[in-house]
Amino acid sequence: MEALAAAKGVKTVLRRLIGYAEKVFQLSTRVLQRVTDNRSLPRIPTASIVKAVLALYWSRLGSLNALEMTQAAKFWNLWLDHSLCSADSVGRIVAGLEATALRQGIHHVYERLKRNKALLGFQGLGVAVLDGHETSASYRRCCSGCLQRTLSSGQIQFYHRNVTLLLLCAAPAGRPAVRLLLDLEPQRAGEAELTTALRLLTRVLATYPRAFDVLLADAYYGVAPFLNLLLSQGKHALVVLKDERRGPYQDAAGLWTVLPPQLGSYKQRHCRWWDVPDLRSWPGVHGVLRVVRSEECWTVKPQLTKQATSQTTNWVWLTTCSPAQVRTEQIVRLAHLRWDIENHGFNELVNGWHADHLYRHQSQAVECFLLLAFLAYNLFHAFFALNLKPELRRDRTMAFLTELMAAELHALPRFSRFTAPP
Numbered sequence: 001m002e003a004l005a006a007a008k009g010v011k012t013v014l015r016r017l018i019g020y021a022e023k024v025f026q027l028s029t030r031v032l033q034r035v036t037d038n039r040s041l042p043r044i045p046t047a048s049i050v051k052a053v054l055a056l057y058w059s060r061l062g063s064l065n066a067l068e069m070t071q072a073a074k075f076w077n078l079w080l081d082h083s084l085c086s087a088d089s090v091g092r093i094v095a096g097l098e099a100t101a102l103r104q105g106i107h108h109v110y111e112r113l114k115r116n117k118a119l120l121g122f123q124g125l126g127v128a129v130l131d132g133h134e135t136s137a138s139y140r141r142c143c144s145g146c147l148q149r150t151l152s153s154g155q156i157q158f159y160h161r162n163v164t165l166l167l168l169c170a171a172p173a174g175r176p177a178v179r180l181l182l183d184l185e186p187q188r189a190g191e192a193e194l195t196t197a198l199r200l201l202t203r204v205l206a207t208y209p210r211a212f213d214v215l216l217a218d219a220y221y222g223v224a225p226f227l228n229l230l231l232s233q234g235k236h237a238l239v240v241l242k243d244e245r246r247g248p249y250q251d252a253a254g255l256w257t258v259l260p261p262q263l264g265s266y267k268q269r270h271c272r273w274w275d276v277p278d279l280r281s282w283p284g285v286h287g288v289l290r291v292v293r294s295e296e297c298w299t300v301k302p303q304l305t306k307q308a309t310s311q312t313t314n315w316v317w318l319t320t321c322s323p324a325q326v327r328t329e330q331i332v333r334l335a336h337l338r339w340d341i342e343n344h345g346f347n348e349l350v351n352g353w354h355a356d357h358l359y360r361h362q363s364q365a366v367e368c369f370l371l372l373a374f375l376a377y378n379l380f381h382a383f384f385a386l387n388l389k390p391e392l393r394r395d396r397t398m399a400f401l402t403e404l405m406a407a408e409l410h411a412l413p414r415f416s417r418f419t420a421p422p
């Protein structure tokens with residue numbers, strides 16, 4: 001590592017990121033060296049495999065073969081102290097990694113950032129989002145972790161699903177928000193997503209007892225077992241409420257017609273809010289519920305017609321937070337944050353980081369590759385938001401930094417460069 005830090009010339013982005021991770025998180029000693037795998041006499045150190053996969057994600061190479069193509073890069077000898085092993089070895093060893101140690105590594109990064117006061121809440125509230133995601137689909141191959149469905153064509157499709165938890169943080173003026181993917185749980189064959197989510201939540205509440213106060217989720221999670229698990233741990237839920245047949249929805253809807261709304265705003269939208277607390281009509285829920293409705297109006301001017309037209313949308317949310325704990329306006333702002341997991345969490349991982357790629361189709365490998373993607377994502381986002389100087393962030397987008405990191409992995413030692421034809 002010292003050799004890498006002391007390498008001559010301008011420090012590249014990848015080296016700066018690694019230098020930052022070593023300085024702030026002691027990446028080598030506190031994370032990498034604690035990961036083990038199931039080999040009895042490992043010839044290749046486990047830490048080298050973890051490093052290779054982190055670099056694979058940071059540079060968004062997209063496949064183990066693309067990683068293998070960078071074997072000649074001088075970067076590898078500097079970081080690993082030996083050359084990069086084959087694509088097959090990386091896949092095989094990741095499939096035997098100890099997932100618990102990877103989760104502990106992710107927790108260590110969280111704990112350091114928390115101690116450094118880098119994880120800001122929203123007006124004193126810690127907020128997280130929970131959501132289920134499909135990661136990979138295939139018609140040809142399946143593994144012990146595959147779920148399957150029959151399409152209308154009669155064809156059987158195999159896929160993997162995970163429930164994921166993303167910690168959201170507020171952004172102070174002048175710097176981006178830090179977002180941390182804390183954990184995931186694979187959905188098992190034959191079980192409902194709710195069962196997977198409760199298993200994930202039980203583990204996260206034990207491991208991260210003070211990470212969040214309010215958990216955001218979609219309408220699927222407006223059910224007693226989910227709400228009760230959170231309430232039993234002193235946490236709150238804020239979920240979309242869609243089902244118009246359900247008790248609290250009907251109770252609140254009866255009052256919308258007679259209660260005067262509060263007037264407010266969200267971003268550029270004019271809002272009318274109805275806030276109905278003290279609802280007790282949800283069977284099986286061990287607490288008082290509250291329904292908040294936000295009618296939001298704004299004007300759009302399509303480029304083509306240039307004619308301003310007004311748009312209206314209605315949102316209804318169910319929460320266990322009391323009005324004394326969280327005001328109406330804050331409920332609306334927090335509820336809209338749910339889209340963060342769509343835009344910045346899992347979608348960014350899938351579209352930008354190739355996290356849904358099947359690097360090796362084996363259930364343990366799928367889980368470990370995703371946990372490594374979470375670790376890479378968290379380290380990169382902390383580096384981008386907290387370490388990179390504002391002027392560098394302004395001029396260089398995340399995509400540009402990624403290209404610089406990929407370029408570094410493709411940089412070959414001097415002697416192996418082709419000489420230009422005369």
Ligand SMILES: [Zn+2]
Nearest residue numbers: 142143145146
């Ligand atoms: Zn599978």
